[in-house]
Amino acid sequence: MRRGKKKKNRSLSKKQVGLKYGFRSGLEERVANQLSSHEVKYTYEEEKVKYIIPETVHYYTPDFVLENGIIIETKGRFVLEDRKKHLYIRKQHPELDIRFVFTNPLAKIRKGSKTTYADWCEKNDFKYAKGLIPKEWLEEKEKNND
Secondary structure (H helix, E strand, C coil): CHHHHHHHHHCCCHHHHHHHHCCCCHHHHHHHHHHHHCCCCCCCCCCCCCCCCCCCCCCCCCCEECCCCEEEEEECCCCHHHHHHHHHHHHHCCCCEEEEEECCCCCECCCCCCCEHHHHHHHCCCEEEECCCCHHHHHCCCCCCC
């Protein structure tokens, strides 16, 4: 008899089982039946407990740091994870002067996108260059953050 019942429930989705029995799974139903048979009072999915997934600490290792303090990040590909990372770094360390040197700043940020690496940099206020570090960056004086 149990086997027949199990077979019947297997064809039901989790949502259907939940609707049918008021629980998300057969195990929850069995536990509820156990509690009821022992006359234990309980509530089911009525409380909510707030929690925060803790942040994870990451480290950024710049490709080049010039003596004037300018950070040079060289990129052939500028994938989503890199773009997100640099936005986090900019937000948490606005004092850093990070600039990009791309193999091709006119490359699209992803297939089918109209946005280029250059567009992304301009939108997010990052300086960029193609191929090599511009001479002006090399000759730029160190900024005082006083």
